[in-house]
Amino acid sequence: MTVAVDLGTTQTGEPAELDLEELLSTRLLVQGNSGSGKSHLLRRLLERSADWVQQAVIDPEGDFVSLAERYGHVVVDANRTPAELTRIARRIREHRASVVLDLEGLDAEVQMMCSAAFLNGLFDADRAHWFPMLIAVDEAHLFAPAMSGEHSEEARRASLGAMTNLMCRGRKRGLAGVIATQRLAKLAKNVAAEASNFLMGRTFLDIDMQRAADLLGMDRRAAERFRDLETGNFVALGPALSRRPMPIRIGPVETAGRSGRPSLMPLPETPREAMEDLIFTATEEDKAAERRAIERPQSNAAPRIEGAAAAIATRELLERVAAAPSVSERHEPIDDDPRSPEERAAAVDAIFAEMLQDPDAAFRPVPVLYQDFLTHCRLKRLRGAETDMAAFRRRLSLARAGVSCETDDEEWQGVVDRAADLPEEMQGVFMMLARAARDEAECPEDAALARAYGSHSPSRGRFLLSFMAERGLITAEADFRGNRVVGITGTDWRTKLPQVKLDAADEARARRAARLARG
Structure with missing residues (x-):
């Protein structure tokens, strides 16, 4: 056609x-x-x-x-x-x-x-x-x-x-x-x-x-x-x-753009004295803005800071990860957010929840996810410690593992402290195991552990278990069927064995063994 x-x-x-x-x-x-x-x-x-x-x-x-x-x-x-x-x-x-x-x-x-x-x-x-x-x-x-x-x-x-x-x-x-x-x-x-x-x-x-x-x-x-x-x-x-x-x-067009060709137009016929008054006399709006600036000195600085952040947003998103200074070298973040710490934390939680709704988020590189995170924070006007790279890595590892920072429990806080001995990308996996052990749930499968780490390979999950066991953070045992039981060192927390469903033949053998045991 x-x-x-x-x-x-x-x-x-x-x-x-x-x-x-x-x-x-x-x-x-x-x-x-x-x-x-x-x-x-x-x-x-x-x-x-x-x-x-x-x-x-x-x-x-x-x-x-x-x-x-x-x-x-x-x-x-x-x-x-x-x-x-x-x-x-x-x-x-x-x-x-x-x-x-x-x-x-x-x-x-x-x-x-x-x-x-x-x-x-x-x-x-x-x-x-x-x-x-x-x-x-x-x-x-x-x-x-x-x-x-x-x-x-x-x-x-x-x-x-x-x-x-x-x-x-x-x-x-x-x-x-x-x-x-x-x-x-x-x-x-x-x-x-x-x-x-x-x-x-x-x-x-x-x-x-x-x-x-x-x-x-x-x-x-x-x-x-x-x-x-x-x-x-x-x-x-x-x-x-x-x-x-x-x-x-x-030929001609039917729609028009916002910015057409510039055309000449006559200047206003305003006398010079009147024009001077229009230019140099402060309006009520100007006076009100000056009063607000005096009452809140930082209110004029915030837009400039935010504008500068927007101007270099992409460069920060892509370069800050590779060349991020240590926490001690960073300047103290400007915290002029009127929201309470709880409200800011809730906003950050909402950002993480929205980001991880994408099924591919678990396998995307951390710098790319950090770029998305900073963009979300800029849109929600979040600045300060919540947007720090180190804090982001810790929160991401926990969010990938599906756990939160439950610090009210003293025993749980001890587990959180021990997790700090691991690399940041492994901390969430350790916390995932700790939560399953504390709740006496079944041990997560290799694929689930790998996904929490950000990998597609189940073998990565087995490597993580052996890595943590070698450093004395967990104990890992297996029953005769190969089912895994993980214990958290320093606690009595242990995952439970999965419920095995017996078929008819297995149930008959189990009943026969029980009768023989009773004599």
Whole structure:
């Protein structure tokens, strides 16, 4: 089935059409300096193809959210954890919803990490949900930079890897990338090179003109024409557009972005004296703000601290784990939270419960989980000791094992103190065994112990038992059936043997043995 998307008109006045089915197999690259009409072109393409194919728009400036009202796109606020964005992306593919990922207001590094998580979720969807989908990425050089710059290397790698997967391997999964950039020199070459269709707009720099001419198969002299293109005019080439370079003019659109072209407007006709009063005279709102600042000196500092944390959130999430200083070297956390310690602890408990609802959470690396945890804490405005890396590791090991810090019991507190002799990732497993022994429950199976440790391998559970037994923290015995009994050293706590269900023959033998014993 061939669907022709009307992009506008050619120089001769004929319709300039794009073969949508061919585009899904060959991808599209749009290039043009700021103000050349790239966003207008993307909007025209998305509007004209909205009824034919599922769409997702990576929108760094919030310009495309207006598609929701006219064409039913779902707006996804990117201010979420990476795990949440990945799950949302998988459900989007499952239910074939057209969406706009709104990244407006986020720090550049956070935008890169959020887009990477979202694209990876689309890419890793189940094979049964590999439906055709158009992925439009505006300002693609932000997500696939040609060189490392002011952003962290981890954020750049994550974002570039997701964009490379989209353009290089997305076709087999039904994903067709449509990427727009201001400068080809800023865009990673392995991302740009995978596009087979091109729409080149107005360009002034020689290096960008030459790259555009090379992609279109034009000589150096012909490249000069890119300087003369008007806003909304592009040169098209590709199997979905034209076999030869063809100038086209993009047609009108039905929706509008939040940020249009700047236009001149007259200045206000306010006299100079009146303007001075407006500028220099404090309003009642200003006076009230000053009074609040005097009454609560820290109230003005908190937003700045929080803003700084948001600005470096991704760098902290990825680098703080590897280079975390010791607890004694850290500055005392600023604790201006009006909530009580019990309320903050309850908030942290809720975060852990929400994180561990994901069945894959038990096997994800601790630094990745810590990244999700800090994002949750930032959203709930939690700071201080609750967000410390060491505290997080201890809480995670306990949460994975399904135990809580029950410190009211003196004997239990002694067990908690002995657990401190183990590596942090093993403490939760030890507490899991201690709880089962105290409750006289059956000893957890090897797979359960391994899962609490964060491993898929049951043999890891057996290793943990032998490791703790060698250090005298537990005793481990087995009956003649191989059932395990674990005791906690220093207490009389022991797990019980599992209840063995006898079949009819076993029950008959047991009754016969009992009669013989009675004589």
